Amino acid sequence: MHIHFIAIGGAVMHNLAISLAEQGHQVSGSDDQIVEPSKARLKKANLLPEQVGWFPEKITEDIDAVILGMHADINNPELVEAQRLGIRIYSFPEFIHEFCVNKTRVVIAGTYGKTTIMSMVMHVLKTLDRAFDYVIGAQLEGFDSLVKLTATSKIILIEGDEYYASPVDHRSKFHLFDPNISLISGVEWNDSRTNISKEDYVNLFETFIETIVPKGTLIYNKESTILREIVEQTFDCKINRHGYKMPEYSINKGVTYLHDGDYRIPLQVFGKFNLSNIAGAYTLCEWLGVKRDDFYKAIASFKSSIRYLEFVASVNGSVVYQDFLFSPYKLRTSIHAVKEQFPCQGLVTIMELNPYDVINENFLPQYASSMDESDHAVVLVNKESIKDKNIVLDDLEQDIKRVFKHKDFVFLTDLDALEGYLESFKSLGFNLLFMVSPKHNTMNIVSFADKFFKNF
Structure with a gap:
């Protein structure tokens, strides 16, 4: 088959394109932006478009099927041309089902x-x-x-x-x-x-x-x-x-x-x-x-591979983990899991609040007491991520402290301050847990883990 991908640079789309090409199908595609690692992988497979952009002249009657990615919009010129020619247009899941x-x-x-x-x-x-x-x-x-x-x-x-x-x-x-x-x-x-x-x-x-x-x-x-x-x-x-x-x-x-x-x-x-x-x-x-x-x-040999209580580093019996922060409930259960697993160690938990959670008056209170089981609690709200949201940092700090009510609580607004906190913390006998949003994380976890062990 001759299959054309509209928005070939997407994470799943480019993988599908490569898989079909490896099976002998004729594959072409377009996109107005292709970034790494998609770009390198498409180039290696000889599927990288010569130019970025949309080119309706690529849509010809010899194409058997078009697979449409979410990055395109309903007025995409290649999509409009495929519709005009009556070419079969698949969404990604439709194509997978038929295949x-x-x-x-x-x-x-x-x-x-x-x-x-x-x-x-x-x-x-x-x-x-x-x-x-x-x-x-x-x-x-x-x-x-x-x-x-x-x-x-x-x-x-x-x-x-x-x-x-x-x-x-x-x-x-x-x-x-x-x-x-x-x-x-x-x-x-x-x-x-x-x-x-x-x-x-x-x-x-x-x-x-x-x-x-x-x-x-x-x-x-x-x-x-x-x-x-x-x-x-x-x-x-x-x-x-x-x-x-x-x-x-x-x-x-x-x-x-x-x-x-x-x-x-x-x-x-x-x-x-x-x-x-x-x-x-x-x-x-x-x-x-x-x-x-x-x-x-x-x-028994399975290791977490997608940041669900994923191991980061260990020194002299202290360990660092990272986990996704989907909800206040997830924060509580991840803290409990580390404390349950290592009952003789103290725990420092660092979470970065998503800027959308910060401005959501209804959501923020759901974090109430969610870090109680951690011995030390640090909340980072990167001021760079909220600078255009008209938030007064002093007021935000008071609101967040009021929500968490933790006995040993630190509120930080930039990465330099977090680095200083970790370097000065005496980490002997403590573990460290990073809770990060899957779509918003400004922390370099590996680097910060090294800072944590610096004052061992």
């Missing part, structure tokens, strides 16, 4: 945790030398691409999300895959994070369940209250349902052990989120034919 219509489609969804569960399942299958295709949203350790499509694999793992399929198709991406097996890690609605109502957000997941093929399988987290209610609303669907919950575990000398009967499986990850995700990954792997013993042997 994999004869494969077992496994779609992993959820507000949080889907990428972690994807990475766990992929790690297990790779360790067991099982063949599978995949589409993921983040670069994972041990995998050199976000997309792998082959003509031979019978299974494809897809990370499904609820966002628009394309600029001209406002259906949710995960509504377009018709999964044979689906897993939902949990559903959480937050009015400050989601621009739709709770009812509409819940409906997205109800519709997703309804897209599972007849006699297909839904695996779901029974400990998610909203998700349990959604599952109860969809009992008319003729599918299998298999709930999972966090397994029993113990901690000994800084190592978390997963319990299964008499089994005690040492893990390289810890924290309740990871343990819950392992339970989901185990259940999914069971449905894919993986035996229990094989799963446990494989998961």
Whole structure:
């Protein structure tokens, strides 16, 4: 096939383009901006456009299909020309579905945790030398691409999300895959994070369940209250349902052990989120034919690869971790996980507040007492990120201190001040946890970890 990509420079788009070219398809594409690492990878694959920009003359009648990326808009000149010529236009998920219509489609969804569960399942299958295709949203350790499509694999793992399929198709991406097996890690609605109502957000997941093929399988987290209610609303669907919950575990000398009967499986990850995700990954792997013993042997070597309590550095028994800050609840549970894992060590937690949280009067109070379990609490609001938002820093400091009410609290507004704090802190006997927004982080974590150990 001759396939043209409109917005070929996107993270997933360029990976798909390379994968299809490697299979012998004729691939072309355009974009008005291509940055690294997309640029270098496209160049290596001889797919980098000669010029940036949109060129409707590239759209010719010999093109079999156009794949439209989210970076383009509805008035894109190449899109308009493709529509005029009647060329088949796919959104990314539509194309994946059609390409994999004869494969077992496994779609992993959820507000949080889907990428972690994807990475766990992929790690297990790779360790067991099982063949599978995949589409993921983040670069994972041990995998050199976000997309792998082959003509031979019978299974494809897809990370499904609820966002628009394309600029001209406002259906949710995960509504377009018709999964044979689906897993939902949990559903959480937050009015400050989601621009739709709770009812509409819940409906997205109800519709997703309804897209599972007849006699297909839904695996779901029974400990998610909203998700349990959604599952109860969809009992008319003729599918299998298999709930999972966090397994029993113990901690000994800084190592978390997963319990299964008499089994005690040492893990390289810890924290309740990871343990819950392992339970989901185990259940999914069971449905894919993986035996229990094989799963446990494989998961014992799994390391977090996407900044969920990700190890950064260690010196003389003190450790530094970083984690994503999705919500106040996530902040509490991550602090608890580190304290539970290392009960004899003190803990310093540094979080950078997203500027949008700072200006949201309704959201900021939800952080109340969320850092209580940490021995030292530091909140960074980088003044450079809020300089155009008419915020008085002295007033903001008082508001934030009033919210957190921590006994040993520090409020900082620039990176130099944070560097000074870390260099002066006597870190012997303390661990350090960085909580960063997935879309807003101005800290150099590795460099700051070195500063923390400077006054050991």
